[in-house]
Amino acid sequence: MSPELIRLVVESTLETLYMVVAAGLLGTLLGLPLGVFLATSQKGELFAAPLANRVIGTVVNATRSTPFIILVVAIIPFTRLLAGTSIGTTAAIVPLTVAATPFIARIVETAIREVDQGLIEAAKAMGATPLQVVRKVLLPEALPGLTLGLTLTVVSLIGHSAMVGAVGGGGLGDLGIRFGYQRFMPDVMALVVVVLIVLVQAVQSAGEALARRVNKRVRRD
Amino acid sequence: MNMLVERPTADAEPVFLSGRPNHEPARAEPTIRFEAVSKIYPARKGDPAVMALDRVSLDVAPGAVYGIIGRSGAGKSTLVRVINGLEFPTNGRVSIDGVDVASLDGRGLRTLRRRIGMIFQHFNLLSSRTAFANVALPLELAGTPTEQIRTRVAELLDLVGLSDKAGRYPAELSGGQKQRVGIARALATEPKVLLSDEATSALDPETTEQILDLLKHVNALTGVTIVLITHQMSVIKSICDRVAVLEAGRVVEEGPVYGVFAHPRSETTRRLVSSVNGATLPQDLVARLRTDPEGATQTVLRIVFTGVQAGEPILSRLSRSLDIEINIMAGRIDEIGRAPFGNLVIALPAKDEIVAAAVALVRSNGLDIEVLGHVS
Numbered sequence: 001m002s003p004e005l006i007r008l009v010v011e012s013t014l015e016t017l018y019m020v021v022a023a024g025l026l027g028t029l030l031g032l033p034l035g036v037f038l039a040t041s042q043k044g045e046l047f048a049a050p051l052a053n054r055v056i057g058t059v060v061n062a063t064r065s066t067p068f069i070i071l072v073v074a075i076i077p078f079t080r081l082l083a084g085t086s087i088g089t090t091a092a093i094v095p096l097t098v099a100a101t102p103f104i105a106r107i108v109e110t111a112i113r114e115v116d117q118g119l120i121e122a123a124k125a126m127g128a129t130p131l132q133v134v135r136k137v138l139l140p141e142a143l144p145g146l147t148l149g150l151t152l153t154v155v156s157l158i159g160h161s162a163m164v165g166a167v168g169g170g171g172l173g174d175l176g177i178r179f180g181y182q183r184f185m186p187d188v189m190a191l192v193v194v195v196l197i198v199l200v201q202a203v204q205s206a207g208e209a210l211a212r213r214v215n216k217r218v219r220r221d
Numbered sequence: 222m223n224m225l226v227e228r229p230t231a232d233a234e235p236v237f238l239s240g241r242p243n244h245e246p247a248r249a250e251p252t253i254r255f256e257a258v259s260k261i262y263p264a265r266k267g268d269p270a271v272m273a274l275d276r277v278s279l280d281v282a283p284g285a286v287y288g289i290i291g292r293s294g295a296g297k298s299t300l301v302r303v304i305n306g307l308e309f310p311t312n313g314r315v316s317i318d319g320v321d322v323a324s325l326d327g328r329g330l331r332t333l334r335r336r337i338g339m340i341f342q343h344f345n346l347l348s349s350r351t352a353f354a355n356v357a358l359p360l361e362l363a364g365t366p367t368e369q370i371r372t373r374v375a376e377l378l379d380l381v382g383l384s385d386k387a388g389r390y391p392a393e394l395s396g397g398q399k400q401r402v403g404i405a406r407a408l409a410t411e412p413k414v415l416l417s418d419e420a421t422s423a424l425d426p427e428t429t430e431q432i433l434d435l436l437k438h439v440n441a442l443t444g445v446t447i448v449l450i451t452h453q454m455s456v457i458k459s460i461c462d463r464v465a466v467l468e469a470g471r472v473v474e475e476g477p478v479y480g481v482f483a484h485p486r487s488e489t490t491r492r493l494v495s496s497v498n499g500a501t502l503p504q505d506l507v508a509r510l511r512t513d514p515e516g517a518t519q520t521v522l523r524i525v526f527t528g529v530q531a532g533e534p535i536l537s538r539l540s541r542s543l544d545i546e547i548n549i550m551a552g553r554i555d556e557i558g559r560a561p562f563g564n565l566v567i568a569l570p571a572k573d574e575i576v577a578a579a580v581a582l583v584r585s586n587g588l589d590i591e592v593l594g595h596v597s
Contacts, residue, residue: 122345125305126359126410127334129327136358140349216390217348 008175009191015089016171016199019164020157022093027100027157028150034060034101035108036134046120046130060102068099069163076167092169096160104153111145112138144215151207155200162196172196250319251280252414252446253287253304258313260299260470273299275470276313281448281463283413286440288457288478289450290493291467297450300467301416304448305337306330317414335363338407338445342419344399346391352378352402353387359409377405380442381435397428404435408445415439417449421456429453433460454493458482458557466490479557502566502593503551510594517595519548519568520576525589526554526561535586536567543578545570571595 034056040046041053066074072095079094080086115138123137139146162173172192180189260274273296281287291297302308303315306322315322317333325333346355356377360370378384381401391399400420407415417436421429437460440447451457457464457478464481466474466489473487485491502510510521524535540547552565569579576592583590 116343116345118341118343118345119347121307122339122341123358123362125307125334125337125339125416126362126406127331128362129331132362136362137347141347143349214349216350217392 005179005185005188005191008179009172009188009195012170012172012175012192013195013199015169016158016161016173019089019092019096019161019169019171020154023096023100023157023161024150024154026093026097027104027153030097030101031104032108034105036112036138038105038109039112040130040134040138046133060105063098063102064106068095068160071095071099072164072167079167087168089170092161092164092167092171095164095167096157099160100153100157103156104150107149107153108142108146111142111149114145115141144211144217147207147211147214151204151211154203154207158196158200158203250283252283252285252318253281253448254314254316254319255279255300256314256316258300258303258310258315260296260303260308261311272470274303274310277467277470277472278313279465279472279475281446283446284440284444285463286437286447286449286461288461288464289448289467290452290454290457290464291450291489292452295467296470297452297467298418299470301418301448301450304414304416305334305339335359335410336412337414337416338410338412339416339418340400340403340407340420342422344391344396344403344423346399346402346406348391351388351390352383352394352398355391355402356405356409359406363410373409374405377408380408380439381405395428396424397431400424400428400432401435404432404439408439408443411443412445414446414448417447417451419451420449422451422453429456430459436460458555466493479562482557482562506550506566506596509596511596512594514571514595517571517597519596520571521550521566521568521593521596522576522579523564523566523591523593524583525564525591535583535588536565538586539579539582542582543575545575545579566593568596 037047037049038053038057038060041049043050063071072092075095075098076086078098079091082094083091085091119137119141120133123133128136161169161171162176164171165174165177172195176189176192179185180192255277258274258277259272262271262273264270275296277296277300289297289300299308303310303322304317306325309323317337320333322330322333347358350358353374356374357370360373365373375384375387378387381404383398383401383405386394386398386402391402394402403420415436420436421432424432433456436447436449439445447460449456449461461478463476464474464478465472466481466487468487468489474481474485474490481490482494485494506521511517514520536547536549539545548568550566550568552563552567554561554563554565556562569575580590580592
C-alpha cells in the first residue's frame with residue numbers, strides 16, 4: 001500500500017473522529033434534557049406534562065424510525081441553513097446530530113427510569129425542588145446506565161458516519177466505498193474495516209471501564 | 222365520629238406511662254393533628270377505587286413516640302405520607318403545629334419537609350454517594366454552607382455510631398448500618414418530627430432492637446416527635462408511648478400502648494397482640510384440651526397479667542394458700558412500660574372447689590383468669 005493511501009486512511013480516520021465526537025457532544029447536549037423530560041413528565045411525575053410528553057415521544061419515535069440515509073437527504077435544506085452548506089464533513093455533523101439526539105433521549109430516559117422511585121420520594125421528603133431531584137439524585141444515580149448508553153451511541157454514530165459519504169461527508173466509510181469498492185482495492189477496504197473495528201472496540205472498552213468506575217451499587221474490595 | 226379517638230389526656234394514663242416528663246407536657250398543643258382525614262384513590266382501569274384512609278382523627282403530642290400498626294394494605298403508608306405532603310387527603314385536614322399541610326404552596330411545603338425527617342424500609346440511600354455524602358444531602362438541598370455541613374455530618378455520624386464508615390458507599394454497609402445512615406440523614410436538618418416508614422421491617426430482630434434503641438435515644442436527646450408505622454407489634458411494644466391500630470383505613474383502636482395491649486377491644490388488635498403476649502397455646506396442648514371435665518385430672522387456666530399488680534407472687538400465693546401443686550403449661554411475660562404484661566397457662570387439680578378458689582384468689586389480686594378446658 002502506497003504512502004498516499006496510508007495518508008488517506010489517516011485523514012479519513014480523523015474525519016470520522018471529528019464527526020462522531022462533534023455529533024456525540026451536540027446530541028448529548030440536546031438529548032440529555034430531552035431524555036430527562038421524557039422520564040419525568042408523565043402523569044403524576046416531577047414535571048408532569050403528559051401532553052408534551054406524548055408529542056415529544058412521538059417526534060422522537062418518528063426520527064428514530066426514519067432510515068439514516070433517508071434522513072440525511074431529507075434534511076438537506078435544514079443542514080444548509082445551519083452549516084451554510086450541505087456538503088462536506090462539517091455539514092455531515094447536522095444529520096448525525098439529528099439522528100443521535102432522539103437516540104440519546106431514549107437512552108437517558110431508560111437510564112433515569114431505572115432509578116429507584118424510593119429515592120425520588122426520599123429526596124422530595126427532604127424538601128428537594130424538582131430540579132434538585134434531577135441534579136442531585138436522578139442524574140448521579142443514573143450515571144452508570146448513562147455511561148453505557150452514551151457508549152452505545154458513539155458506536156452507532158461510528159456506523160452512521162460511514163453513510164454520510166453520500167453527501168460528501170468523508171470519513172472511513174466513504175473511503176471504503178470509493179476506494180475499496182468502486183476502485184476495487186481490497187487492501188484499502190480491509191484496512192478501513194480494521195481501523196473501524198479497533199475504533200469501536202476502544203470506545204466500547206473505555207465506556208465499560210468508565211461505567212464500572214462510576215457504579216457504586218456493587219460491593220468491591 | 223370514632224369514639225375510640227380521644228384527645229390525649231395525660232392524667233387518664235396509667236402512672237407507668239408518664240416516664241417522659243421533659244417532652245410531654247400534660248396538655249400541649251399537638252404537633253400533628255388528623256381531623257377526619259380520608260384518602261380515596263380513584264378507580265383505574267380494572268381496579269376499583271380504594272379508600273386508603275377513612276375519617277382518621279388523631280393527635281400526636283410533641284415529643285411523643287407514636288406508633289401506627291396495621292397489616293399491609295391497612296393504609297399505614299398513606300397515613301404517614303399525608304403528614305409531609307407526599308400525598309394529600311381527599312377529605313379532612315392534617316395540620317402540623319396548627320398549619321394545614323394542604324394550604325401550603327410548593328415553597329411552604331419544602332420548608333415544612335425540612336422540618337420533618339423520614340426513614341424508610343429500604344433505606345433509600347443514594348448508591349452513588351458515600352455515607353457522609355448521603356447525610357449531607359438534605360443540608361446541600363437546603364443551601365447550608367460546606368463548612369457547616371462538614372461539622373454537622375460528622376456530629377450526626379458520631380450520634381449514630383458510624384464515624385468510621387463515613388467514606389463507605391451504601392453497598393459496603395450492612396442493613397443496620399444503612400438504616401443508621403438513614404436516621405442520621407433524616408436528622409440532618411434538625412427536624413421536629415421524624416417519620417418512620419417500616420424502618421425495621423427489612424432488618425433481623427437483633428438489628429431491629431439496636432435501631433429502635435437508637436430511635437429511643439434520639440427521641441430522649443432531641444425531643445423529636447416520632448411517628449412510626451409498622452406491622453410488628455414488638456416494635457410498638459418496645460418503643461411507643463401511644464398506638465393507633467389501623468384496619469382498612471380506619472382507626473379501630475387508639476390509646477396508650479399498655480392500655481391497648483392489655484385490653485384489646487377489636488379483633489384486629491387481639492390478633493396483633495397475641496403475637497407478642499403468647500396468647501396462642503402450644504399445638505399439643507390444644508390437641509389434648511377438652512371441654513368436658515369428666516374423667517379429667519387437671520383443669521387448665523389462663524392468668525392474664527394486665528396491670529400494676531402483676532408484680533405480686535401470684536403463683537406461690539396460690540400454691541401455698543390452696544396447698545396444691547401448680548403445673549405451668551405455657552406462657553409469656555413481657556414488660557411494657559415497666560409493667561409486666563402477658564399471660565400464663567397453668568394446670569391445677571381438676572376439682573371444682575380448688576378451681577373456684579383459685580379463680581377467686583387470682584381475681585382478688587386484680588388479675589384476669591379464665592378456664593380454658595381440661596386434660597387427663
